[in-house]
Amino acid sequence: MERKKYHVSGMFCAACVGRVDKAAKAVKGVKDAEVSLLTNSMIVSIDEDFDENNLIKAIEGAGYGCALDMGENVREMRNRRKKELGLQLTRVIAAFVIAALTMYFGMAHMSNWPSLGFAVDQSIALALSILVMGLYYDYFYHGLKALFRLHPDMLSLVSLGSLISFIYSLYVYIRFFVTGIGGHTYFDTASMILFFISLGKFLEAVAKAQSTSSLEALLALMPEKAFKVVGEETVEVDASALKPGDIVLVKPGSKVPSDGKVVDGYGNLEEAALTGESAPVYKAKGDKVMSGSMNLTGSFKMEVEAVGENTTLRKIARMVEEASGSKGKLSALADTLSLYFVPVIIGLSLITFIVWISIAGNLEDSLLHAVSALVVACPCALGLATPVAVMVGAGRGSKLGILFKDARSFESLAKAKALIVDKTGTLTTGHLAIVGEVGFDEKTLVDVYSLESLSEHPLAWSIALYLEKKGLQKKKATDFKNIPGQGIVGKVDGKDYAIGNAALMKEVGVTVLPEEAKANAEKGLLVTYVASEKKVIGYFMAEDSLKPLTKETIESLQREGVEVVLASGDSKKRTASLASETGITRYYGEVKPEDKERIVEEIKGEGKLVAMCGDGINDAPALKRSDVGISIGTGTELAVDSSDIVLREGSMKSLEEAFILAKKVRANIVMNLFWALIYNLCLVPLAAGVLDPIGFQLDPMWASLAMALSSLFVILNALRLKVVSLKGK
Numbered sequence: 001m002e003r004k005k006y007h008v009s010g011m012f013c014a015a016c017v018g019r020v021d022k023a024a025k026a027v028k029g030v031k032d033a034e035v036s037l038l039t040n041s042m043i044v045s046i047d048e049d050f051d052e053n054n055l056i057k058a059i060e061g062a063g064y065g066c067a068l069d070m071g072e073n074v075r076e077m078r079n080r081r082k083k084e085l086g087l088q089l090t091r092v093i094a095a096f097v098i099a100a101l102t103m104y105f106g107m108a109h110m111s112n113w114p115s116l117g118f119a120v121d122q123s124i125a126l127a128l129s130i131l132v133m134g135l136y137y138d139y140f141y142h143g144l145k146a147l148f149r150l151h152p153d154m155l156s157l158v159s160l161g162s163l164i165s166f167i168y169s170l171y172v173y174i175r176f177f178v179t180g181i182g183g184h185t186y187f188d189t190a191s192m193i194l195f196f197i198s199l200g201k202f203l204e205a206v207a208k209a210q211s212t213s214s215l216e217a218l219l220a221l222m223p224e225k226a227f228k229v230v231g232e233e234t235v236e237v238d239a240s241a242l243k244p245g246d247i248v249l250v251k252p253g254s255k256v257p258s259d260g261k262v263v264d265g266y267g268n269l270e271e272a273a274l275t276g277e278s279a280p281v282y283k284a285k286g287d288k289v290m291s292g293s294m295n296l297t298g299s300f301k302m303e304v305e306a307v308g309e310n311t312t313l314r315k316i317a318r319m320v321e322e323a324s325g326s327k328g329k330l331s332a333l334a335d336t337l338s339l340y341f342v343p344v345i346i347g348l349s350l351i352t353f354i355v356w357i358s359i360a361g362n363l364e365d366s367l368l369h370a371v372s373a374l375v376v377a378c379p380c381a382l383g384l385a386t387p388v389a390v391m392v393g394a395g396r397g398s399k400l401g402i403l404f405k406d407a408r409s410f411e412s413l414a415k416a417k418a419l420i421v422d423k424t425g426t427l428t429t430g431h432l433a434i435v436g437e438v439g440f441d442e443k444t445l446v447d448v449y450s451l452e453s454l455s456e457h458p459l460a461w462s463i464a465l466y467l468e469k470k471g472l473q474k475k476k477a478t479d480f481k482n483i484p485g486q487g488i489v490g491k492v493d494g495k496d497y498a499i500g501n502a503a504l505m506k507e508v509g510v511t512v513l514p515e516e517a518k519a520n521a522e523k524g525l526l527v528t529y530v531a532s533e534k535k536v537i538g539y540f541m542a543e544d545s546l547k548p549l550t551k552e553t554i555e556s557l558q559r560e561g562v563e564v565v566l567a568s569g570d571s572k573k574r575t576a577s578l579a580s581e582t583g584i585t586r587y588y589g590e591v592k593p594e595d596k597e598r599i600v601e602e603i604k605g606e607g608k609l610v611a612m613c614g615d616g617i618n619d620a621p622a623l624k625r626s627d628v629g630i631s632i633g634t635g636t637e638l639a640v641d642s643s644d645i646v647l648r649e650g651s652m653k654s655l656e657e658a659f660i661l662a663k664k665v666r667a668n669i670v671m672n673l674f675w676a677l678i679y680n681l682c683l684v685p686l687a688a689g690v691l692d693p694i695g696f697q698l699d700p701m702w703a704s705l706a707m708a709l710s711s712l713f714v715i716l717n718a719l720r721l722k723v724v725s726l727k728g729k
Helices: 014-025 052-061 074-110 118-135 137-148 154-179 187-211 213-219 312-325 329-359 363-376 379-399 407-415 423-427 442-452 458-468 502-507 515-522 550-559 572-582 593-604 617-625 637-641 652-688 700-722
Strands: 002-009 030-036 041-046 065-068 225-230 233-238 247-250 259-270 281-283 294-306 402-404 418-421 433-438 477-483 487-492 495-500 526-532 535-543 563-567 586-588 610-614 628-632 645-647
Touching (some): 014 030, 052 065, 118 137, 187 700, 329 363, 329 652, 379 402, 379 407, 418 423, 423 458, 442 458, 458 535, 495 502, 550 563, 563 572, 572 586, 617 628, 645 652
Parallel strands (some): 628 645
Antiparallel strands (some): 526 535
C-alpha cells in the first residue's frame, strides 16, 4: 500500500486535525490518514482507486489548504521557518504597539491619564482596534468560515470573543453620539485578545521548532554535495542527483551521501546519529555504508545502492516524523474530545450570557463573562498533548539508535508486563565463533560451504566464514531450503544434506547422534550436525557470548515489574544454563517459530501485555503476534518490518532505554492531557463568573493570555523529554 505526504495549511487546533482527518478518510481510495498539527502535514495510505484531486478538493472543502509535499532539504526548511517566524514576530510587535495605544485611549476617560475627551479618545481607539483586527484578518476569515460551516475551531472562539467585544464597544460609541450617554468601551479588549493569542502562537511556534529540532538534525546529516567518479576524474555534483550504480569518492571529514557499499579503500565512520553507537566503525571493501555517516579517517570509493527517500537516513527521519502524526489510545481520546470541545464551549458561553442577563440584567457584565468563557478555553493544548511528546520522544530515541514507529508503540511498551527475548543476536552477540569440527573430509566441507553460504542464520554465516578462510571454493547448490529454528537442507552434486540442530536431525530421520557431540552441547557449545542418508557425517562446534550489560539490563527490567522470558531454539539444557546465568526464571528451549507464537499467546492469556524482542527471520511471526514487537536493527529486513520498535545498535542498553523512554513519554502525554483538561475545567467556570459574587472576575484580556499560555505549557513540558534521565532503578 502506497503512502503519500501532503502539506495542510490553515490548521490551528485539535478540532482542525479532526476535520482534516475525517475529510481525508471519506475520500475513495484513502485507507488511512495520519494528520499532524505539529508539522502541519498529513500522510495518507492509498490504493489503486485513489485520485489526488479528490483528496485536495475534500480538504479544501473542509476549509483547509492541501498540496503534495515535494520534500525540503534542511536549508529550505530552516529558511521557510525563519521567514514564517519573522512575519509572526513583526505582527506581534505591531499588534502590541497598536493594542497598547488602543488601551490608553480606550481607558483615558476613566483614568487620570491625559485625555482628548471621550469622543476623540474613543474615535482613536476605534480606529486602532480596526487596524489590529485588519492585521489578523486571517483569524477572522478562518474562524468565521469554520463557524459558518458548523465546524468551529479555536479561531472561531477567538474571532467571536474579539468581535463581540468590538461590536458592544461600537454600540456604546454610537450611543454616545446619538444620546450623549457614554460608558465603558472594550476596543482595547478586542485588540488585546488578538495580541495575546498571536503572542502565544508565536511562542508556540518557537517551542515547536525546538520539538522538531531532532528531525532537522537527522536531515542535516545528509550532505548537499558528493564527489562522483566519472572515468578517471572526480566531479562535484548535487547529492540529490546521484543514482544507483554511481561510484562516489568519500574523502576524510566528509559525509556519506547515500546508502551503498565500499568498492575500494577504507574509512572509519561515525554512525552515532544513526545507530547510537559512539565508537567509529571500520569499513572496507564489501562493507555496507549508510547515508549521513561521517568519514573520520581514510578514503574510499563506494557504489550507490539507494538514494533519496530509500536511504536509511531518510527512512529513520520519516519514522520520527510519522510517529508524531500517529494515533495511540490517548491521542484518539483527545481527538474525540476535541471534535466536541469547541461547540460545547460556544454553547456554555451562550448559557453564561443567558444566565447572567437573567440574574443581573446587566448587558455589559453578561457579555464580558460570555466573552471570557469563549477566549479562555483552549483546544490547542488538547491537540498538542500527544504529538509534541511523541515527536520529542521519537527524536530522543533516534539519537540513541531507538526507532519508535508510532504513538501506539510508546503506549504499548510503557504498559508491557512481559518481555519475550530470543537468544542469538538478542541476548548474545550473534557473532558465533567456530571452535572445532569433527568427522569431515575436504569434499564434504566444500559441499557444506556451498550450502551454508546461502543461509541467513548467524550460525550459518560463521560456518561459511570459517570454511572460506580455509580457501575452499563453492559449488552450485540445488533444492536449498531454510527450515526456521532447525537449519537447512539441500543438494550438492546430487547428494542430499541436512545441516542443523538435533531437532532437524530428528526431522530428517537421523536416530543416532554422536555422544561426544551431545556432551559438548550440554557444556554450552552450539553443535551443528551435518547429515546425509540419515547418518551424521560430522559436526561443528561454536560458542556465542552474552552482549555487554545483558544481566544488568534484565535485572533492571525485572525491578521495573517486567517479567523477562527466554524463548530459544537451543537445547533445553543450553537454554536453562543461559537463563540461570542471566537471572531469567521462565524459559523455553528447543522452540520453533510457531512455538514462539504460542508462547506469546500463552502469556497474553495470563492478562499481561506482551513485548517480543528478536532479530531473525524466525522471529517475525512472534513479533507480529505480540502487543509490541522490538527488532534488532542488525537483523533481517523482514524482522524489522514486522516490528513496532527498531534497536539500530542492538545493545541491551538500548533495550532498557527503550522501555524507560516509553514510560517517560506516556507519563508526559498523560500529564499534558491532565493539564489541558484541568485547565479548561477550572478556568472556563472562572471565566463564566462563578466567583463573581466574591469579587473575582476574569477579564477577557487576561483570559486570552491564559489561553495562549496553556499550549505553551504543554510544549515546554514535552521538551523536558530531551534531557530526562533514562537510567533504570
